[in-house]
Amino acid sequence: MVAEKITIEPVTRIEGHAKVTIRMKDDGTVDHAYFHVNEFRGFEKFCEGRMVFEMPLITPRICGICPVSHHLASAKAGDEILGAPPPRPASLLRELMHMGQTIQSHGMHFFELAGPDLILGFDADPAVRNVVGLLQADPELTVKAVNLRKWGQEIIRILGGRRIHPNFAIPGGVNKALTKDERDAILAGYEEALETTKTALKIMYGWAEANAEDINKFAVFPSGYFGLVKPGNTLELYNGDIRLIGSDGKELEKFDPRNYLDYIAEHVESWSYLKFPYYKKMGYPQGVYRVGPLGRCNTSEKIATPLADAELKKFKQFNGGKPVENTLHFHTARLIETLYAIENVKVLLDDADIMSNDILNTCRDPKPYGVGVIEAPRGTLIHHYWMNENQQIEKVNLIVATGHNNWAMSEAVDSVAKTYIQGPDVTEGMLNRVEAAIRAHDPCLSCSTHAIGQMPIILEIRDSSDELVKTITRD
Amino acid sequence: MAKPKVASDWLAGCAGCHMSLLDMDERIATVVSLVDLRSTPITDFKHPDESGVDVGILEGGVNNTANEEVAKMMRSRCKILVALGDCAVFGGVPAMRNFFTIEDSLKRAYVESESTDDSGKIPNDPELAVPTKVRALQDVVPVDVFIPGCPPSADAIFFAISELAQGRIPDLKGDTLAWH
Numbered sequence: 001m002v003a004e005k006i007t008i009e010p011v012t013r014i015e016g017h018a019k020v021t022i023r024m025k026d027d028g029t030v031d032h033a034y035f036h037v038n039e040f041r042g043f044e045k046f047c048e049g050r051m052v053f054e055m056p057l058i059t060p061r062i063c064g065i066c067p068v069s070h071h072l073a074s075a076k077a078g079d080e081i082l083g084a085p086p087p088r089p090a091s092l093l094r095e096l097m098h099m100g101q102t103i104q105s106h107g108m109h110f111f112e113l114a115g116p117d118l119i120l121g122f123d124a125d126p127a128v129r130n131v132v133g134l135l136q137a138d139p140e141l142t143v144k145a146v147n148l149r150k151w152g153q154e155i156i157r158i159l160g161g162r163r164i165h166p167n168f169a170i171p172g173g174v175n176k177a178l179t180k181d182e183r184d185a186i187l188a189g190y191e192e193a194l195e196t197t198k199t200a201l202k203i204m205y206g207w208a209e210a211n212a213e214d215i216n217k218f219a220v221f222p223s224g225y226f227g228l229v230k231p232g233n234t235l236e237l238y239n240g241d242i243r244l245i246g247s248d249g250k251e252l253e254k255f256d257p258r259n260y261l262d263y264i265a266e267h268v269e270s271w272s273y274l275k276f277p278y279y280k281k282m283g284y285p286q287g288v289y290r291v292g293p294l295g296r297c298n299t300s301e302k303i304a305t306p307l308a309d310a311e312l313k314k315f316k317q318f319n320g321g322k323p324v325e326n327t328l329h330f331h332t333a334r335l336i337e338t339l340y341a342i343e344n345v346k347v348l349l350d351d352a353d354i355m356s357n358d359i360l361n362t363c364r365d366p367k368p369y370g371v372g373v374i375e376a377p378r379g380t381l382i383h384h385y386w387m388n389e390n391q392q393i394e395k396v397n398l399i400v401a402t403g404h405n406n407w408a409m410s411e412a413v414d415s416v417a418k419t420y421i422q423g424p425d426v427t428e429g430m431l432n433r434v435e436a437a438i439r440a441h442d443p444c445l446s447c448s449t450h451a452i453g454q455m456p457i458i459l460e461i462r463d464s465s466d467e468l469v470k471t472i473t474r475d
Numbered sequence: 476m477a478k479p480k481v482a483s484d485w486l487a488g489c490a491g492c493h494m495s496l497l498d499m500d501e502r503i504a505t506v507v508s509l510v511d512l513r514s515t516p517i518t519d520f521k522h523p524d525e526s527g528v529d530v531g532i533l534e535g536g537v538n539n540t541a542n543e544e545v546a547k548m549m550r551s552r553c554k555i556l557v558a559l560g561d562c563a564v565f566g567g568v569p570a571m572r573n574f575f576t577i578e579d580s581l582k583r584a585y586v587e588s589e590s591t592d593d594s595g596k597i598p599n600d601p602e603l604a605v606p607t608k609v610r611a612l613q614d615v616v617p618v619d620v621f622i623p624g625c626p627p628s629a630d631a632i633f634f635a636i637s638e639l640a641q642g643r644i645p646d647l648k649g650d651t652l653a654w655h
Binding site: 009010012013014015016017019021034036038039040041042044045046047048058060061062063064065067108112113126127129130131132135139143146147149150153163164165260261264265266267268269270271272273275277284384395397399432444 | 485487488489490491492493494495497498500501503504507512516517518519520521538539541542567568569571572574575577579580581583584585588589590591592594595596598599600602603604606625626629
């Protein structure tokens with residue numbers, strides 16, 4: 001009896017290139033499924049020799065979906081390395097841009113990338129299972145979704161001159177203040193953004209109720225959780241301490257992100273260009289953890305804004321107060337964060353300092369290295385630079401959001417393949433669920449291969465003697 | 476007349492050009508009414524139709540063996556090939572890697588980096604693509620239309636696609652090239 005290897009390549013509706021291989025046993029059940037990240041770019045090397053001030057413009061080219069995350073993490077590392085802490089108004093403006101980014105990235109993911117699976121169905125015809133299909137099925141909702149993303153992108157453009165790869169944050173602050181007209185232009189879109197996100201949450205809750213069986217068997221597994229928090233373990237996206245909790249919800253560590261090398265390390269596997277970060281004290285793979293919306297909603301105990309906080313309380317009940325382990329609840333957590341980001345835009349715009357001209361610290365007290373950390377939409381992003389006396393970069397170390405979830409994505413792919421795939425008749429819908437396991441994490445494969453590149457996903461099924469019998473592709 | 480078929484994919488880029496395409500906002504509905512979107516990173520067809528498409532759009536340069544295959548397949552299946560964005564047009568930021576050897580770049584990322592543990596090694600599984608020199612798209616396959624910018628503005632992309640959809644080669648000039 002011959003078993004097989006199924007290959008899915010490329011995985012679609014994720015950022016970047018990825019490939020999944022599924023090795024089957026002789027009896028038609030899944031032996032193991034692998035998630036391969038398949039490109040290397042080398043930012044960590046080719047930034048060597050560049051000036052520190054150039055980094056906030058070079059590193060956003062790691063990722064065009066979340067360029068603001070790299071822009072800001074890089075500027076924060078620049079603040080540290082040049083010894084120029086930004087004035088408060090500059091930090092508020094950077095945080096405002098970051099909220100715009102969170103809103104556009106999360107909003108786009110829910111509606112344009114993952115939404116077709118939820119709203120049209122995992123088993124829907126692949127010809128329509130996309131944003132165009134969504135547009136035809138529910139034009140009103142799709143227009144709202146487009147407008148939500150547009151509002152987030154416009155916040156970025158108003159501050160940084162352009163929607164993608166903006167030029168705004170510089171070491172020591174930002175290069176432009178916010179005018180009253182600009183502030184009012186942003187505020188004008190606030191209510192609509194809030195309503196659209198509430199609608200999305202309603203869709204998600206409705207879907208979760210109708211598909212409780214899927215929610216509870218689709219890649220549910222324990223892990224640690226990792227993310228920035230403010231004092232009182234409040235959800236934080238721009239600046240805070242890193243909190244790491246164990247699978248039982250108990251706090252393992254809370255530390256200044258500058259000291260990340262004391263707490264985490266990265267494991268390398270020969271079959272992926274994406275490394276596997278883990279908690280050093282527990283080792284690999286015992287010390288693996290999840291980041292991003294699920295990680296953050298598990299590590300934080302409250303949210304500073306009322307609507308999002310009320311939703312977080314509901315979220316905490318999904319698993320009776322213990323960390324929520326369901327991969328599909330990444331979607332719920334993502335929408336809760338979107339709500340927070342929208343509410344926080346208003347909090348920031350109402351701040352008395354938001355239109356101040358005190359936006360740049362020109363004092364300098366250079367140090368040999370600096371670390372900048374931020375919660376990118378997909379998780380904790382770490383930029384670490386070393387520089388020489390000419391303020392040129394000597395070395396760069398990057399740990400990118402999607403990287404922290406590498407183990408979890410591999411685990412989710414394997415788990416979903418084992419749960420849903422039954423040979424010998426493998427359907428397209430089964431394979432789409434395997435892709436959805438990756439999609440739920442909203443990976444940014446350009447980011448994760450930052451360092452590294454993009455990831456193609458291939459799904460292969462091989463027999464027990466490693467022979468490829470069948471490759472299912474979907475032309 | 477049937478709507479022209481359009482396929483797209485991304486190579487060694489950052490997805491920013493495709494995001495700029497989405498930045499057309501509500502004009503996306505217009506694009507969808509003009510063209511038939513086939514395989515793209517945001518739809519679930521995996522490859523351009525074997526029977527061919529009218530327009531193929533590629534973002535990113537070519538930096539490994541997998542990108543090379545995707546570029547060649549797209550070229551062989553489309554009538555007009557568009558290089559979208561600086562990376563596809565001339566290599567862009569990722570081409571900065573060409574100043575170093577590939578081996579040094581790989582070593583820095585997978586062996587020497589401060590956070591990498593003792594398992595550090597250069598990934599070399601046969602499933603993985605092999606990195607090459609970073610090249611512009613036209614260094615690998617013939618290109619018909621170039622849309623520069625990092626990323627090109629949504630207006631430039633909208634103009635180019637609507638021209639192509641109506642059977643014209645877009646003549647990008649003036650503001651559509653002012654991408655800085």
